Amino acid sequence: MDVAALIIWIVTALGGFYLLGTWIAKGGPRRDSPAPSRLPAPVVFGHFLLAVGGLVLWIIYVVVDVHALAWASLGVLVVVATLGIVMFYRWVPGFRAPAAQGSAAPAEAHFPVAVVAAHGLVAVATLVLVILAAAEVGSS
């Protein structure tokens, strides 16, 4: 369970890495953009930083097997998930009306829908696996 959570967390991170790269490359953090992003930069970067921090805590937990680290990692992951949900709800309106925006579309309108969906789904799977592993469900 611990290693399964680690693997699915890394898969989630790869999707997030792609979305973050797209967001920055399309001018997401720039305040002077003609179509400013609806995703606040502190939320995006906070989500990124905490997700990396939580993943590192989980890696250390898998190596040293100190159970408090699993709970700490889960605590960080809950904050990460909350920020992710906030971003998802702010992304949806831009996804619904992409045609009207043309070239002045905000950065997040360039996200491939499949990547957002996959990132969200594996993120939920990560959260479930981390909860199960932290609560030691299924372990002897």
Place this chain on the structure above:
Amino acid sequence: MDERAMDRAKQPVSPVLTGRYGHPLHPALVTVPIGAWVASLVFDVASRIVAEPGFLSRGSSWLIAIGVLGALAAATVGSLDLFAIPGGTSAFRTAVWHMSLNLTITLAYALNFWWRLSAGADPGNSPVQIGQLVLSVVSLATLGVSGYLGGKLAYRYGVRVADEATQAEGYLNRDQSTPPTDAASDWTAN
């Protein structure tokens, strides 16, 4: 050359995370893995020379782990600097190579650490195995290549380096560096 593209690569995408303009955090963070992994190799070699090598073998494993954690921190910040470089450019391709090599090296050190942890049948007082030492040498040599690419990004392509107008501020004489007040303009007029 696209001046705007070059200027974009000089700007921090997030001053809080990546350091403010002209003060990138990534080059400071990379000193942790570089220092830890170099010291780890010194411990590896020393463990095969001294009489009671246990402390050096254990110390080397610790240094590898510290280096891996430091590398992840440096990668977090470095990836944000990567995203600031416009795609399709030589600088971007160099940065992707730099990132790929570093991730490979970090993975190699993580596996090296795992190997030492699981192979430590007699962790008390055995020298570092030759295979583990060779893996460290190869990893560190690759880190040299990757570091060269990182240097190219900073010193040749100027990624996250302040522009020349900002640099020139460091070469003004004391009397020139005062802002052009009315008095200063009078002085210039004379």
